[in-house]
Amino acid sequence: MQTLKQSLASKKFTITAEICPPKGTDVSDFIKKARLLKNKIAAANVTDNQRAVMRLSSLACSVLLLKEGIDPVFQMTCRDRNRIAMQSDIMGAWTLGVKNILALSGDHVSFGDHRDAKAVFDIDSVQLVQVISKLNNGTNMKDTPLKGGTDFFIGAVVAPEAEPGEPELIKFEKKIEAGTRFFQTQAIYNMNQFHKFYEYAKKFDVQILAGILLLKSAKMAHFLNNNVPGVTVPKHLIDEIEKAPDQLAKGVEIAARQVKELKTFCDGAHIMAIGQEESVPAIIEMAG
Amino acid sequence: MIITKQKDFFKILEYLKGRNNIYLFGCDSCAEQCETGGDKEVKAMAYLLKNEGKKITGFSIPAETCYSMLVKKYFREDKDMIENADAFLVLACGAGVKAVADAVGDGKPVFPALDSLYLANVTRYGHFFEGCSLCGDCVLGETGGICPHTQCPKGLLNGPCGGMVNGKCEVNMENDCAWIVIYRRLKAQGRLGILKRIAPPKDYSNSVKPRTVVVESRMKNK
Numbered sequence: 231m232q233t234l235k236q237s238l239a240s241k242k243f244t245i246t247a248e249i250c251p252p253k254g255t256d257v258s259d260f261i262k263k264a265r266l267l268k269n270k271i272a273a274a275n276v277t278d279n280q281r282a283v284m285r286l287s288s289l290a291c292s293v294l295l296l297k298e299g300i301d302p303v304f305q306m307t308c309r310d311r312n313r314i315a316m317q318s319d320i321m322g323a324w325t326l327g328v329k330n331i332l333a334l335s336g337d338h339v340s341f342g343d344h345r346d347a348k349a350v351f352d353i354d355s356v357q358l359v360q361v362i363s364k365l366n367n368g369t370n371m372k373d374t375p376l377k378g379g380t381d382f383f384i385g386a387v388v389a390p391e392a393e394p395g396e397p398e399l400i401k402f403e404k405k406i407e408a409g410t411r412f413f414q415t416q417a418i419y420n421m422n423q424f425h426k427f428y429e430y431a432k433k434f435d436v437q438i439l440a441g442i443l444l445l446k447s448a449k450m451a452h453f454l455n456n457n458v459p460g461v462t463v464p465k466h467l468i469d470e471i472e473k474a475p476d477q478l479a480k481g482v483e484i485a486a487r488q489v490k491e492l493k494t495f496c497d498g499a500h501i502m503a504i505g506q507e508e509s510v511p512a513i514i515e516m517a518g
Numbered sequence: 519m520i521i522t523k524q525k526d527f528f529k530i531l532e533y534l535k536g537r538n539n540i541y542l543f544g545c546d547s548c549a550e551q552c553e554t555g556g557d558k559e560v561k562a563m564a565y566l567l568k569n570e571g572k573k574i575t576g577f578s579i580p581a582e583t584c585y586s587m588l589v590k591k592y593f594r595e596d597k598d599m600i601e602n603a604d605a606f607l608v609l610a611c612g613a614g615v616k617a618v619a620d621a622v623g624d625g626k627p628v629f630p631a632l633d634s635l636y637l638a639n640v641t642r643y644g645h646f647f648e649g650c651s652l653c654g655d656c657v658l659g660e661t662g663g664i665c666p667h668t669q670c671p672k673g674l675l676n677g678p679c680g681g682m683v684n685g686k687c688e689v690n691m692e693n694d695c696a697w698i699v700i701y702r703r704l705k706a707q708g709r710l711g712i713l714k715r716i717a718p719p720k721d722y723s724n725s726v727k728p729r730t731v732v733v734e735s736r737m738k739n740k
Contacts, residue, residue, distance in 0.1 A: 308672075309672075335672055335674060337688070338671055338672060338681070338688065338689045340689050341688075349672065351672045352722075353719045354672070354673075354674040354676050355674075355676075355679075356676035357675070357716070357717075357718070357719050360716065387680055392678070392680075393684050394685060394698060394701070396701065396705075397677050397678050397698060397713070398678060400677060400714055401676060401677035401678065403714070404676055404677070404716050407716060408716060416680050459680065459681030460679075460680040460682070460688065
């Protein structure tokens with residue numbers, strides 16, 4: 231099994247995709263989707279209760295992927311655990327064989343299905359990267375030596391289309407300083423703007439996987455715009471999908487078009503199919 | 519100022535079920551300004567409770583009900599206050615409720631009529647904005663006087679999250695993203711360098727509850 235780290239180091243265009251854990255313990259669909267993606271992607275991200283909706287743990291699902299021979303990217307948000315639980319779970323993931331981790335802030339609980347929950351945010355995503363770096367160096371975040379540390383390939387998220395952009399770029403550089411080695415971006419739509427971001431980002435020793443979000447239908451695009459933090463699907467794309475006789479096919483075509491363009495300059499793409507993982511192989515195939 | 523909001527009246531009636539002689543406390547400070555526990559609100563509560571068949575044995579509105587010594591004085595001056603009441607209902611913040619409960623002692627129940635919400639700035643007359651969380655580890659010197667621990671719903675310390683859209687907050691699009699406001703202010707002051715340094719995790723050891731402060735010099739004067 232080639233790992234995400236090896237794929238990116240080989241300089242070949244690297245594709246990752248996101249698989250969402252089930253709302254319950256029946257993992258049959260999750261495994262089915264994983265098998266569809268096996269050997270077509272370099273690694274699969276496992277989301278951590280995304281949109282603050284409670285699902286099966288990202289750590290457990292990452293281990294399930296390992297058993298299927300897929301390199302998992304264990305996503306960890308700062309929303310649900312304090313610094314003690316986070317370090318403990320990060321080390322736990324390492325002992326179970328997980329090699330990649332993606333540090334995120336996490337969507338606020340007010341978006342989810344447990345709106346009365348306490349939003350923890352004991353540390354933030356930059357500090358989380360620092361914590362993982364320390365564990366990688368064999369100490370806990372208090373600099374106390376551990377009996378065995380970790381050696382994670384550390385990833386983080388950046389929003390290249392954030393407006394205003396400067397504070398986002400300052401945070402991006404802090405994530406790099408903290409030890410981030412690869413970035414998976416939030417969904418991108420403006421390829422020219424992304425290209426400029428990429429040129430700037432390549433001044434640093436990091437790999438960039440551009441976020442591609444599969445739009446299943448015009449209705450879904452509207453839903454994303456209204457309900458998912460940081461996602462703004464431009465009107466021209468929604469119009470293009472709306473006019474198509476088969477909206478899903480059009481969404482796949484648009485995603486493939488974006489991946490194809492990324493292949494001309496970027497390190498890779500991260501495909502977020504949000505429940506429509508079975509379409510990912512078609513996107514990859516169409517992108518050539 | 520401490521912001522308070524009246525609890526659902528049915529919740530208050532539930533507290534007072536089976537207790538017919540009620541003594542009311544208001545507060546002439548914060549709760550008066552929030553219009554939750556001043557003279558007007560205490561009298562309105564008395565009226566509503568009378569309509570429910572309760573007897574109001576009396577009421578007091580101390581200048582500051584959080585001032586435990588002041589509240590105790592009311593009880594010293596009216597020895598029958600505890601005797602005559604089955605329960606006390608306090609239209610003040612939680613500190614006010616505690617002051618009354620401590621003064622009453624173990625024998626009779628004391629109930630809150632309000633929920634205590636937050637420490638606020640009065641931004642306009644009748645407008646209360648939460649700008650400080652009393653965390654015990656102030657970072658305002660590095661953030662242009664804007665508290666990311668309070669104005670950012672996630673309390674992030676190193677810049678905006680991915681949910682920021684056009685300078686607005688993902689949790690409430692009416693609100694400015696705290697980090698964009700901080701960024702603009704630091705930039706205007708030529709202090710963006712501060713934002714480029716990684717802020718360390720917050721030190722919560724300063725906020726282990728309950729916190730107590732004794733001002734020694736004040737003690738000596740007494």
